[in-house]
Amino acid sequence: MMCTSIFKNCYFSDLENHLVKIVNTQTATIESTLIINNTGQALHIEADDVYIANSKFTRNDGGAVDIESNNTLIINTEFNYNSAVSRGALQVVSGTVVITWCNFTNNIASQDGGSIHVVSGSVSISNSELTNNIADYGGAIDVYSGSLSISNSELANNSADYGGAIDVVSGSMSISNSELTHNSAVCYGGAIDVVSGSVSISNSELTNNSAGYGGAIDVVSGSVSISNCELKNNRADSGGAIYAGSGNVFISNSELTKNSADIGGAIYVDSGHVIVSNSELRNNRADSGGAIYAGSSNVSVSNSELTNNRARDRGVIYVDSGETSVFNSTLANNSVDLGMIYVSRSS
Template identity: 30%
Template sequence: MRLSISRLAPIPMGLTLAAFGVVTPPATAQAGTPGPDLLGVSQSATAPTNPVVGTPPTEASKTTLATSQALMVNVTSCSESDLQAAIGAVATVGGTVNLRPRCTYTLTDATPPNDDNGLPVIKNNVTINGRGDTITRAATAANFRFFEIDGTNGNLTLNNLTLSNGHASNSLGNGRGGAIWLSGIGPALTLNDTSLTTNTADTYGGAIDNDNGVVSVNRSTLHNNRASAGGAVFVSPFGGSGTATVDRSRITGSHATILAGGIAAAVGTTVTLTRTRLADNDVTGTNAQGGGIAQAGTMTLKRSEVIGNTTTGSHAQGGGLFDTSGTVKLTDTPVAGNTTNGTNSRGGGIFDTGSGTVDLTHSLVTNNRALGTDADGGGIFKASGTVTRIVSPVARNQPNNCGNPSTVSGCS
């Protein structure tokens, strides 16, 4: 049985659909409020302060009835309107969108079309299959992120796709998640062979802000993103729990102005990195913390790398990793070539404070630097908390390995 597109929802040319269901427009996006207590995740409307992106086809589309009720939408053009319609068709009922290979979809709206999102809010189980495609925000467009994933049923999977130049702004929204924001209770995001690059959030999560959701990143790259906290990723429990797993991926070249150039993880969160490179991220500003990672939850790194990250500014801490009152376990994960630079800077490689615990197993801490007047702890600086080492040498750091005097057992 074949039905003309006019018999269904108003899907424009350039789309083919299979296995249709009832299509309803996405509901109003849930509002959220960023807050100042970054790793403790107090929520408020103020910006954080420190605690510590064609031509349509000529033929009309057809819709096919199938036994399954899940929508499958094939986007046959590279036009913005076709992309919007395709995602709108599945956003609330679920389904799959297959993009035309190697297209660049440029979003040009002068006003964000879906609250502060460039694309419809995801409220059901949605998969978007790219084949080397890019979705980008035009430089002349309003500031908006691409996706909000909302609530328990919100589940978005992106395959072989790039999202670039998203901007979640305080003036047009809540400033969270430059490319993607997980909001509400228990949404989920999976990235496979996907790149999030050059996205900006005015508050949390330059690429991804995960509030009380589940994030899985596989064989993907997060590069050159920017935020106040969590230059690439911010993970928050937001009244529940937030988790993130990252496997065989790269988090590189991202920037923050308060803490965590790469990943920020708040109290009550769980983050696991496996075979992942966290490199060349930075935080610049007074009391800059955690060039690569700043965290107060439970974080595990296995066969990964924390390399070449930087904090710069007066009282900068933890060029590679900053932990406060959380638990960090590194196994077969070198912490190398990280730098903290500024007056009274501490912990070129690792800074641990509060009741934090840092466990190193077969993880070399080397060639890290604490620079500037009264700098200390080139490799590790333990203000308080506990640092343990199992076959994990701390060597060749400047101006010293573990502070002067050292408070890390067995390290001088």
């Protein structure tokens, strides 16, 4: 027997504790509905198929939506000013969730995922905006496990301690044709913090982000691939654009420009591996390592241009230890006191 739940043109306000709970249902539809000013989790759905469209979830204290389903489509829906311990707006527990033409704004989580917390499953976000969200981990999105893909979207002015816009604990993530701008983290990853897992970023802009480590991206471990991207005007204490701990970073056909840090104007590599190819590192600034700082790490630069970078102290490329190689590349019009490529005695 097919069981279907439909809420259309509804208004729910000022209620407490699981305002709407839909379970053991084949199909659940929420359409043209306003859910506002409720205390406790506003909507919990366990169904085979979920459809949410043209609705608004606003000022729900306890989170807006929890989903455990096989297939979910959320379209043209707004999530504003919701709050909870985890997932200020949306928590995905399982299944495949497609989010398109949605806005997530001013949501807050005291722990994980200011707007979205991905516990497991697969989440796809397109043509959407996630702005001014706040959390400890992942100002806009926290990926605990599972997979996340983002395309043609904007993540702006989000903030967190770790991962100003996105925190990836494990799993996989891909970002394409998107803009991550003016996000900030107190500690690691102004736009993105990758604890483990694999991340691919293509045809995107990461601009004006800031953090203690990795103004745009922090890679604790795991692997990050960056292609056809612009990383510009990012700022950190270490690694103006990218900070790599023990992870692997691959950069190709990209521009890293006008980034700044105390150490490693564009890139700081601690003990990881970084490969830069067919890319431009221009107008980056640092006290040491105007473009790149390499700790006990392996760094390779090929077919690239390092121009107009500045180091107040040592090296446009500063090699502390490990191995650094530069092939078929141009280093021109850089400003440095001690050595264009500075290799310390410990190397």
